Amino acid sequence: MTIYSLYIYDRHCACVYYQDWHRTKGPRPAAMEGGILPAVSPAVYPRHEEPTFESASTYSSPRNTLTSSSGIVVAINDDAPRTPLPQQTQTSTSQPSALSSILTFDEESKLVYGVVLSLRNMVKKLSGKDEQFVNYKTSTYKMHLYETLSGYKFVMLTDPNADSLRFVLRQIYSGPFLEYVVRNPLMSMDSREHGIDNEYFRMSTDRMIRGLTIFQ
Structure with a gap:
């Protein structure tokens, strides 16, 4: 039990x-x-896809955000929920039907x-x-x-x-x-x-x- x-x-x-x-x-x-x-x-x-930092000009944040090529990330999402979200794990492509059968x-x-x-x-x-x-x-x-x-x-x-x-x-x-x-x-x-x-x-x-x- x-x-x-x-x-x-x-x-x-x-x-x-x-x-x-x-x-x-x-x-x-x-x-x-x-x-x-x-x-x-x-x-x-709900999980969201990680944003891409192709250029700093495309990010409309009041804080300065450096590109990923600099090796430094200074942007913080102030609107995120207080409870930390788990890291999204990659699922095998052979299981789409099994995942779709599970309710949200x-x-x-x-x-x-x-x-x-x-x-x-x-x-x-x-x-x-x-x-x-x-x-x-x-x-x-x-x-x-x-x-x-x-x-x-x-x-x-x-x-x-x-x-x-x-x-x-x-x-x-x-x-x-x-x-x-x-x-x-x-x-x-x-x-x-x-x-x-x-x-x-x-x-x-x-x-x-x-x-x-x-x-x-």
Whole structure:
């Protein structure tokens, strides 16, 4: 048994945080910047091609930028997201069909949220308001849900044979989330602008997940 990934959604239905561990196929970066908030995860933010510095006159930056032939680079992109982006790796030309079959992260996060919303509404209609949707499983994975009073939804995907991990999601909320996100005066909670850009929260969550007995 193992843990695959963690999603956090806010009350605006936006994915504000993502982290994965044992996914065999990682998500593709979002198709465009408008499809995902900055700082959700460096692995899924849209990647751009490196600019070519053929001539210094073609770069419209207020700072002086030397050409690559000088061996010195002094330009800094002030508009880049705060979370550093990973280096783009070259993929083999023999795998275009495999890559195209993987959803982009903005599409994947919408599908995950759609499943949560649909099952939650179905449970309330069939079982009444006192019942809550906490998890469901298929032949390949199990989805766990913990929803806070403020509207945040913590969603985790694990091995289908895993026990309920709702208590783990509650611990993430009551521990690292409250400590490094909610009570952090430097942290903006307006998810309309960016995701949870806090490395302490990411590292603390990663340490908590790796310490579980289910994590292999």
